[in-house]
Amino acid sequence: MLVKNVIVELRSRLRSCNVYITTNIDFKKNCNLKISIQANCIVLNYYNDCDKRRDSLSSIESLSDYSDDDSNVTCSIPINEFCYVIPNSMSCLKIDNNTVSFRILTEPKNGGGFYSEFLTTKSLENTVKINKLNVNLQSNEYVKVICSNCSNIVSNGLVKFDRILELPTTNIDMSEWFCHGHGHGSTTPNEVTPNKQDFLYRLTFFVVNHNILSDKTNKFNAKRVIYHCNRCLAWLGLKNKDTVKLYNSDVKLIQNNVEKRAFGHKNTTGDLIIDDFIYTIECMMNEFNLGMQYTLMYKIVLECSISVTNKQYLLIWIMDKELQVLRNKDEIILTDKIKLQSTFLTKVLYKIENALNDEVETWLSDPSVISTDISKSMFCRGVDHLKKMSLKVPEMFRYTNGYSISYLKV
Template sequence: MLVKSVFMELRSRLRSCNVYITTNVDFKKDCNLKISIQSNCIVLNYYDNDLKRYDSLSSIESLSDYSEEESDVTCVIPIQEFCFIIPNSMSCLKIEKNTVSFRILTEPKNGGNFYSEIISTSSISKEIKVDKLEVNFNAKEDMKIVCGNCSNVLSHGSLKFDRILELPTANLDMSEWFCHGHSHGSSTSHDDVLKPNNLDFLYRLTFFVVNNTILSEKANKFNSKRTIYHCNRCLAWLGVKNKDTVKFYNNDVKIHHNSNIKHIFTHKKPTQDVTIDDFIYTVESLTREFNLGLQYTMMCKIVLECTMSASTKQYLLIWVMDKELQVLRNDENSIKPDRVMLKSSFLTKILYKIELELNDEVETWLADPSAVSTDISKSMFSHGLNHLEQMSLKVPESFRYTNGYTVSYLKA
């Protein structure tokens, strides 16, 4: 089988398509390949080394002396279902190891041509679709907060929250949002205002904030001199403490409710890893919040901060390049040696970089009005970073890095 996988980034409005093809051929040794760009498909013809074409450039002209009938292996990639290609429009051809990448120009599928087309206003801007989280309990219901690792009870016995309130984005003036009293003098800082009453459950994204008076005396005493709130039994990282409040994260703590132990929040379309679900939901929600207002033309920058210890923070810088990029990939359910069928999906393309301390670049991002930031848990930081590393493998290594950032996708 010649083609191992196909990955295409189709940008309909730009009328271009970046093509990444992974093959089972080592092109350092064998470079006898002909790529034919046709209006409805891409055809790859591989020729045996006996042809003695070691100087082949592997372009459409490279083996023009040989016909398709002479090729040892032929593979067709139909694309007419998604767009039409302008023949002979291949550019930026690059071959490295077993990968082939290039760019082609496309024609609109619904009429017009490359130079003129009527675009409907409904397709100009697409809002990020974010599924709303479901809180797994109601006010006035008995529950206990437990450690997600060892099920150690963290709350002061059973408790009933009077109110369950969703916090607004941190970009708002929170002093104008709370309806309950907060006698903190003239201070209007975020930390002072964000103080729930004893039985208030305040949540945002995938974390929630509670008053530490509802937590067990053992857990509070164990964490009395700590900035990071740990489980007093297994020492697991659970959240961040700030004065009289504790911020817990969905993936690190659970609740004992109706004789079941479960996470605080449930995703509409969960996967097997709730930590990665929380990570993706956080990035998607921040991207959507950024797009509220008059910032549709700007690319969103996100700073995810993780408090590792009392004096150490790490930062994950995420630059959202394409919020809804159409991607064509080979359909694994219909693999044939001579034909690769494609399926379409929409992904978020990003650039990311990890910073292990607060340096000049992080400070620049935090001060940038086009950047949004939030805290995430230690497990979300590590699992999310591993997830982005896995997603980046979809791009050939030679295209995976740019200006110190790694190219990746939020989810596949």
């Protein structure tokens, strides 16, 4: 088959779409390919024999005066189900190795002209569905906390929590929410100190008083900021005075001899760490809208503490929060008429920094940027996930200005 993969990024408000086509043919300098932009579809014709080729690369787009009989391979990509294409509107054509990309203009499907358009309320189905988090713990239940790597018991035997409460975001000033102090003697702004039997959670971590953890584990981590398992040295969380922040991906709970996670996801990818990573970013994007409904840019910094003095940073710039993407339904295309399906994805720019440099400081000092700590496993697996998702983008479009382009999930 001529075509291997098709991705169309449809932006209805801009009345345009970017088309990325990956083929099974490595095009050389003299490309024997003709692309026909029609009102209802995109047609590709490939000529093995140069003598049969009717057009050169300089006239690659054609609306007429071609014959399917002349071409050795023909492929059609119907697009009228999702938008109306304006013929003869191709621009920004690029052909590199086996990748063809270009931009075409569209017309609104719900009526209107160039100067006016009838807008409709966006359907709830046509949005990025945020994963929902389930708390797998209830108050007054006796559980053990164990290391997810070696099953070492890190809690002080069986423990129970009187209160299970969600923490507010750390990216707000608590003084703006209350007319009087709620620090209860705390000298650090936004610091929430849990009581001995409190289970305070946020995103995919929970904060507990260090007294509920075993003496052996506490003594082992007495002079550490990073909280490790005292048996296998696995990364479990972060310590701050009398509190310990433990992460869902690094510890488990045992109740009635049954192991479970503190948090579960309703819509799962099958990988808990990736679910935690995606959920963290999606929640932070929602928090971005808090008092900033008209913000066009979303910038997020995910921090990972490796040691007392060493941190890694993942800079994420949300390009499109709800981008409509058309993709081929079948992973392997076996016909000359390709069927597309529509999904809404989050497109991001990301960059990894292994130290606190000027760029990271600029991001962190920007009041419009939100940040949070994530676990070591989430950082490593999350970066691998973004790299894997970036393979969906043609190679020549994966990088820009030092950042990599990817999708949050596909």
